Structures are given as structure tokens and as C-alpha cells.
Amino acid sequence: MTAESRTGRPWHPYTQHATAAPPPLVESARGSFLHLADGRRIFDAISSWWVNLHGHAEPRIAAAISAQARRLEQVIFAGFTHEPAERLASRLVAVAPKGLERAFFSDDGSTAVEVAVKMALACRPAGERRSVIAALDCAYHGDTFGAMSVSARGPFTAPYARLLFDVERLPFPEADGGGTLEAFERLLKDSPGRVAALIVEPLVLGAGGMKMYGAAVLRGLRELCRRHGVLFIADEVMTGFGRTGTLFACDQAGVSPDIMCLSKGVTGGFLPLGVTLASAEVFAGFHSLDRGRAFFHGHSYTANPLACAAALANLDIFEQEPVFERIAAVARAHESGLKRLAGRPGIAAARRLGTIAAVEFDARDSGYLSDVGPRLYDFYLSRGVLLRPLGNVVYLMPPYCSTAEDIAAAYDAVEDSRALLAARP
Numbered sequence: 001m002t003a004e005s006r007t008g009r010p011w012h013p014y015t016q017h018a019t020a021a022p023p024p025l026v027e028s029a030r031g032s033f034l035h036l037a038d039g040r041r042i043f044d045a046i047s048s049w050w051v052n053l054h055g056h057a058e059p060r061i062a063a064a065i066s067a068q069a070r071r072l073e074q075v076i077f078a079g080f081t082h083e084p085a086e087r088l089a090s091r092l093v094a095v096a097p098k099g100l101e102r103a104f105f106s107d108d109g110s111t112a113v114e115v116a117v118k119m120a121l122a123c124r125p126a127g128e129r130r131s132v133i134a135a136l137d138c139a140y141h142g143d144t145f146g147a148m149s150v151s152a153r154g155p156f157t158a159p160y161a162r163l164l165f166d167v168e169r170l171p172f173p174e175a176d177g178g179g180t181l182e183a184f185e186r187l188l189k190d191s192p193g194r195v196a197a198l199i200v201e202p203l204v205l206g207a208g209g210m211k212m213y214g215a216a217v218l219r220g221l222r223e224l225c226r227r228h229g230v231l232f233i234a235d236e237v238m239t240g241f242g243r244t245g246t247l248f249a250c251d252q253a254g255v256s257p258d259i260m261c262l263s264k265g266v267t268g269g270f271l272p273l274g275v276t277l278a279s280a281e282v283f284a285g286f287h288s289l290d291r292g293r294a295f296f297h298g299h300s301y302t303a304n305p306l307a308c309a310a311a312l313a314n315l316d317i318f319e320q321e322p323v324f325e326r327i328a329a330v331a332r333a334h335e336s337g338l339k340r341l342a343g344r345p346g347i348a349a350a351r352r353l354g355t356i357a358a359v360e361f362d363a364r365d366s367g368y369l370s371d372v373g374p375r376l377y378d379f380y381l382s383r384g385v386l387l388r389p390l391g392n393v394v395y396l397m398p399p400y401c402s403t404a405e406d407i408a409a410a411y412d413a414v415e416d417s418r419a420l421l422a423a424r425p
């Protein structure tokens with residue numbers, strides 16, 4: 001029996017255990033680096049699945065969690081409240097786009113999306129209920145059933161295809177996004193009163209391939225929602241907390257959603273937490289003397305005080321430290337890396353928004369399951385860089401404390417990996 005087939009071992013996410021090498025053991029992490037048991041230091045160029053913001057083991061967040069653990073580690077959130085959740089709700093509402101007034105807590109990005117979709121479907125009076133959600137092609141919103149339903153169909157969702165609810169799919173905004181806006185307007189005019197909500201990843205579609213589109217399209221979609229009485233859900237699970245260069249991607253477009261989903265960076269990447277922010281109007285849909293109109297959703301760890309304390313410390317760091325200067329420095333380091341790659345053989349396209357950069361390789365098979373991804377992944381790891389290509393798209397999204405030298409070394413690895421692809425039979 002190989003070590004991998006032994007029982008009593010973890011089952012890793014998004015991992016084909018029959019073909020994957022045994023995963024390296026991470027002993028500790030600090031700043032932008034993971035420290036492996038075999039002595040290697042790995043630059044975490046994807047912020048550990050897009051969660052880490054200010055570096056691993058950031059001392060202020062670590063201290064806040066530790067202090068909170070000695071005061072109140074967890075308590076039921078139905079019928080009780082606590083100070084970290086009260087403060088976090090009010091501070092998130094203060095920094096979020098105007099009009100978002102209530103914070104509903106859950107566990108992660110997928111549950112933040114489930115909550116958003118359920119709120120959007122149930123907030124209207126029974127007689128007026130609209131039942132359709134619209135979403136973008138190539139979208140990824142999570143792995144639970146509602147989140148899968150609003151995500152693009154593909155290898156992740158294939159085994160469940162018949163069980164997912166249908167959504168109205170809009171084309172990804174290419175060029176000026178006119179086609180997307182026209183398709184949405186046509187849908188709204190052709191079937192008035194049917195669409196309850198549009199859900200979008202604002203400005204960057206993450207797992208769909210770090211596909212980027214302009215702020216004007218986001219504004220256009222928002223405006224169409226407003227005109228047609230459709231709720232606008234911004235899934236800022238990945239884009240939130242500075243990734244795109246502004247605190248939220250919606251800020252760049254001057255857009256205020258009716259519902260906004262947060263997770264990942266909300267705790268600085270320390271603890272799982274989902275937050276769904278909702279407008280007063282959405283909240284009012286459940287506010288009634290009829291107990292049966294309550295929002296019947298909740299998780300055992302809703303508003304976990306440790307996660308809330310981490311999130312408050314994260315907001316303190318944004319308020320008190322030059323985080324946006326660090327973000328600008330990461331963006332500059334990307335620019336010089338991308339300049340080096342532009343137009344080079346093997347590179348089909350490159351793009352950047354804020355701290356997110358993506359390089360598209362020429363590849364015969366560009367799908368998520370193409371064999372390009374694992375080959376590149378192994379190569380980067382051998383160069384001391386954690387990068388997880390999405391098919392033929394290699395993206396870099398490092399923590400904000402990363403230095404220009406660390407980022408340049410990651411681009412060296414990306415540049416050199418072209419030879420690896422060129423050498424393919």
C-alpha cells in the first residue's frame with residue numbers, strides 16, 4: 001500500500017489522489033512564505049487560495065484571535081449577540097458601498113453566496129415572487145448546490161448537472177461589454193417580472209480564468225437591475241479587501257449592490273467567515289410580525305467570535321497601516337513582470353487589475369483539466385513558487401506584504417516555464 005492509499009489520511013480538495021504527488025507538509029508560514037518540513041521556503045504567490053492579505057502569521061490578527069479565545073470563543077447567534085459581531089457588522093457597513101445596511105454571517109464564500117441567493121428569492125411578498133437568477137458565463141460562486149447552480153457548468157458541476165437549478169446565463173463581457181448588456185436587457189424586456197436577481201463577480205471572474213471586464217459594464221448591469229426591479233448581487237468573495245486596487249471592486253465602478261458577498265480576505269486569511277451584506281429593502285422583506293417570514297437560514301458557527309475578532313483586526317490594519325501603498329507596490333511589481341512577458345513566444349495574453357495578474361499561455365487544450373496545469377504547477381513549485389494555473393492561465397495574486405524581489409522571482413519562473421510548454425511533443 002502506498003503512503004497515499006493508506007487509510008486515516010486527509011482527502012484533499014480539488015485533488016485527484018490517484019495522480020497527484022503526496023502533498024508537501026507545511027510546518028509554518030510567515031509573511032509571504034510557506035516553510036515546508038523538508039526545509040524548502042515557498043513564495044505563496046496565490047495568497048493560499050486568495051485568502052491571505054497582509055502575510056501569514058500577521059501578529060495583530062494572531063493576537064486578536066488569541067485574546068478573543070480567552071474571552072468568548074463561540075456562542076449560539078440565534079437569540080444572542082456579542083460585541084465582535086456587533087462591531088464587525090457596523091464597521092463593514094461603514095466601509096461597504098452605500099445602501100448596504102445589514103450583515104448576515106455564515107461560514108465561507110459558498111455559504112455567503114447561498115445566503116445571498118436565498119435572500120434574493122425570498123425577500124419579496126409571496127404573490128410577487130420572482131424565481132429566476134441571472135449570472136455570467138464562466139462565473140464561479142462556490143461549491144454548495146445553490147452556488148454551483150449560479151456558477152458556470154463544467155467539470156466541477158458535471159456530476160450534479162440534473163440537480164442544479166437553471167439560471168439565465170449572460171455572455172461574459174468581451175470588449176466593451178455591449179453584448180452582455182444587450183443580452184440582459186433583452187431578457188428583462190422579454191420576460192418582465194421573472195428575474196429576481198443578477199449575481200456577478202465584479203470586474204474579475206476568478207476561477208473562470210481571471211477574466212477581467214470594465215467598470216462601465218458593471219455600472220450598466222447595475223443600472224439595468226435598478227430599472228427592472230431586479231436585485232443586484234455582487235460576489236466580492238475574491239475581489240474584496242483590496243485585491244483589485246480598491247477596497248471593493250464595486251467601488252471602482254461607483255456601484256452599490258443590493259446584496260454583497262464577502263469571505264476569504266475578510267479575516268485577513270486567518271479564519272473562515274462568510275458575510276452577506278444586504279440593503280434595508282432586502283432586510284425589510286423578512287421584517288414582519290409573522291414569525292413565518294423570518295429568514296430561515298443559519299449555521300452552527302454563525303458569527304464565530306474568533307473569526308469576527310480576526311476580521312476587526314484586519315479592518316484595523318486597513319485603517320492604520322499603509323495597505324494601499326503596499327497594494328500599489330504589488331501592482332507596480334506585476335507591471336514590470338508583465339512587461340517582460342508581453343509579446344513573447346508562448347504567451348497568448350496578459351492582464352492585470354490591482355494585485356491580480358494573469359498570463360494566458362498558448363495551449364492546444366486550455367480547459368481546467370488540460371495537462372498543462374499540473375506540469376506548470378510542479379515546475380513552479382520546483383522553483384520555490386506556489387502558483388496553481390487554471391488550465392492555461394497562470395495568475396499571480398500575492399499577499400500585500402510581498403516584496404518586488406519576491407514577485408520578480410515568481411515572474412522569472414513564469415518566463416522560464418514557457419520553455420517547458422514549448423518542449424511538449
Ligand SMILES: Cc1ncc(COP(=O)(O)O)c(C=O)c1O
Pocket residue numbers: 108109110111113140141142143201206207235236237238239263264
Ligand atoms: C467569487 C467567489 N465566490 C465564492 C467562492 C467560494 O468561496 P469558498 O471557497 O470560501 O466557499 C469563491 C472561491 O474561490 C469565489 O472566488
